[in-house]
Amino acid sequence: MWLSRQxxxxxxxxxxxLGMTTIAGDSVGVITRGEVxxxxxxxxxxxxxxxESGSTVLVIKGGPGGEEQCVAGQRLAQAPEDMAPGExxxxxxxxxxxxxxxxxxIELRGGAVEIWGSLTINGEPYKPCRC
Numbered sequence: 001m002w003l004s005r006q007x008x009x010x011x012x013x014x015x016x017x018l019g020m021t022t023i024a025g026d027s028v029g030v031i032t033r034g035e036v037x038x039x040x041x042x043x044x045x046x047x048x049x050x051x052e053s054g055s056t057v058l059v060i061k062g063g064p065g066g067e068e069q070c071v072a073g074q075r076l077a078q079a080p081e082d083m084a085p086g087e088x089x090x091x092x093x094x095x096x097x098x099x100x101x102x103x104x105x106i107e108l109r110g111g112a113v114e115i116w117g118s119l120t121i122n123g124e125p126y127k128p129c130r131c
Contacts, residue, residue, distance in 0.1 A: 017059045024053040024085040048089040
């Protein structure tokens with residue numbers, strides 16, 4: 001009977017964990033129970049987010065030892081070249097997109113656009129024609 005006391009059940013592992021980013025960008029470092037680097041960032045289709053350093057993020061683990069990746073959305077592929085951590089870029093089919101920049105600028109691209117607030121076109125304030 002002493003042998004049954006020596007055998008301990010395996011410690012269950014979590015399939016998901018909250019972590020804090022240590023390296024920002026599209027391939028981040030995250031601390032959960034230890035630091036893991038070069039993790040790919042996934043998000044829902046049409047949404048691009050580059051986590052800032054110090055952000056709380058959800059880390060999803062797959063496979064028997066948590067070493068396999070699972071797809072939770074669309075892989076980041078269309079992030080603008082100059083996108084900074086913390087900025088948000090929403091895109092849809094064609095050229096439709098909304099880009100929220102960290103300096104407060106909102107870039108809208110698409111067919112018909114409704115604007116509430118001041119409008120700048122090609123860097124110039126919009127002045128409606130009173131023809």
